[in-house]
Amino acid sequence: MNILEWNQLSITEQTQALRRPALAQGGREAQVADIIAKVRQGGDAALIELTRTLDRAERSTLQLSEQEIDEAADRVGTDLKAAIELAISNIETFHRAQLPTHIALDTSPGVRCELHFQPIEKVGLYVPGGSAPLVSTVMMLAIPARLAGCERVVLCSPPPINDAIVYTARRCGVDAIYTLGGAQAVAAMAYGSESVTKVDKIFGPGNAWVTEAKQQVSSDVNGAAIDMPAGPSEVLVIADDTADADFIASDLLSQAEHGPDSQVILVTPSNALADQVNAALEQQLAQLSRADIARQALSESRTFICDDLAQAVAISNAYAPEHLIVQTAEPRALLPDLKNAGSIFLGAWTPESVGDYASGTNHTLPTYGYSRTYSSLGLADYQRRFTVQELTPTGLRAIGPAVELLAATETLDAHKNAVSLRLAKLEKQA
Ligand SMILES: NC(=O)c1ccc[n+]([C@@H]2O[C@H](COP(=O)([O-])OP(=O)(O)OC[C@H]3O[C@@H](n4cnc5c(N)ncnc54)[C@H](O)[C@@H]3O)[C@@H](O)[C@H]2O)c1
Numbered sequence: 001m002n003i004l005e006w007n008q009l010s011i012t013e014q015t016q017a018l019r020r021p022a023l024a025q026g027g028r029e030a031q032v033a034d035i036i037a038k039v040r041q042g043g044d045a046a047l048i049e050l051t052r053t054l055d056r057a058e059r060s061t062l063q064l065s066e067q068e069i070d071e072a073a074d075r076v077g078t079d080l081k082a083a084i085e086l087a088i089s090n091i092e093t094f095h096r097a098q099l100p101t102h103i104a105l106d107t108s109p110g111v112r113c114e115l116h117f118q119p120i121e122k123v124g125l126y127v128p129g130g131s132a133p134l135v136s137t138v139m140m141l142a143i144p145a146r147l148a149g150c151e152r153v154v155l156c157s158p159p160p161i162n163d164a165i166v167y168t169a170r171r172c173g174v175d176a177i178y179t180l181g182g183a184q185a186v187a188a189m190a191y192g193s194e195s196v197t198k199v200d201k202i203f204g205p206g207n208a209w210v211t212e213a214k215q216q217v218s219s220d221v222n223g224a225a226i227d228m229p230a231g232p233s234e235v236l237v238i239a240d241d242t243a244d245a246d247f248i249a250s251d252l253l254s255q256a257e258h259g260p261d262s263q264v265i266l267v268t269p270s271n272a273l274a275d276q277v278n279a280a281l282e283q284q285l286a287q288l289s290r291a292d293i294a295r296q297a298l299s300e301s302r303t304f305i306c307d308d309l310a311q312a313v314a315i316s317n318a319y320a321p322e323h324l325i326v327q328t329a330e331p332r333a334l335l336p337d338l339k340n341a342g343s344i345f346l347g348a349w350t351p352e353s354v355g356d357y358a359s360g361t362n363h364t365l366p367t368y369g370y371s372r373t374y375s376s377l378g379l380a381d382y383q384r385r386f387t388v389q390e391l392t393p394t395g396l397r398a399i400g401p402a403v404e405l406l407a408a409t410e411t412l413d414a415h416k417n418a419v420s421l422r423l424a425k426l427e428k429q430a
């Protein structure tokens, strides 16, 4: 990886060096808008045609039949099924603990306020499959959907759909599975078609086409809400000279292998470590089946040499990575200063891969720097919350005059009147 001295870069160069490669490419807006328009106009026929041209797959139906699901499940080995069970157990445990608490209290005597939670009724899950079949993403998206109580859960993944994706979808309670990928899958779930259910909210990561389509359908009131912009994978590692260069290289490569537009960053005050990591990257790349993809990602990735760990934290906060790994002598000591990251991995024995699969946390995370304002996917994303209030005459007498005065100050007479009429009636009754 290119090694750069952070302090030698101008402000413009620093900003440029932290730019995401997928965003730098850009230019997909019109193409994605065209795909969405075709799906809205042509329904299933357009989806079948787009699947043929963009995914080179011939299918006359989009939804998997029960027989196809049974056959796929039979082909999944028992060892893999056991690993899936272990992951499901931890993901369920962590997400069940996120079930919200209903609030009901009196803010003052006779003024009852309540906070209620309701599942979003219909949700659509996108499971990437273009370059690798992300079985783990099925668990990350479907488990919280079921725990939240969503009524209908549908899933799209590009053809040829992987057997383990199908098995896991059924195991996690998905109601319908469609062999659809890319922007066309997002459009189908947002607007519906003859065979695809229109959903209220779309969840899941994907490549730049998927992410762009999610943005477009979420800005249309007739489309669907989305979880977050979860695009090409990225990781930033903060390390000092106590860190193991092989471990760091393995973590960087684990995200670099996702796609050519993935990005990985190492920030360290140690020149020696930077060189060791580069040597370890070369060694490990030679063993990887996806070395070509990882090399492309590494070409847009870099190491920054910084003054100290405080500067490393500042660089990380500015980049706002999807994943942040801290491999320093005292990783937890940095935690209070780490502001913007989707998910943080502390210490030498916490490879990012454990969060991808089985520790229990969700691997669907904001990319492109959106971890400044978006959070890791959680149970709350599958629910909506609303408030309830109920006042007694005592309650209205207590807060009514203040409401009247506030309404008058805003020159909103009707607001004031709605209180005044009632207070007058209460006066008469007294
Ligand atoms: N942020 C997260 O939480 C998170 C989690 C898992 C994966 N990811 C990322 O998800 C991505 C998965 O990408 P992927 O490509 O493997 O699978 P994908 O399923 O997201 O995309 C494949 C689809 O892209 C469409 N497509 C490909 N080239 C196209 C083109 N030229 N024009 C129009 N459509 C085209 C095709 O329809 C295909 O079905 C990776 O970048 C990975 O890093 C992110």
Ligand SMILES: N[C@H](CO)Cc1c[nH]c[nH+]1
Binding pocket: 134, 136, 137, 232, 233, 234, 255, 322, 356, 363, 364, 365
């Ligand atoms: N690291 C990905 C999120 O950026 C998630 C994933 C799935 N499988 C392996 N990794």
Ligand SMILES: [Zn+2]
Binding pocket: 233, 254, 255, 258, 356
């Ligand atoms: Zn990963």
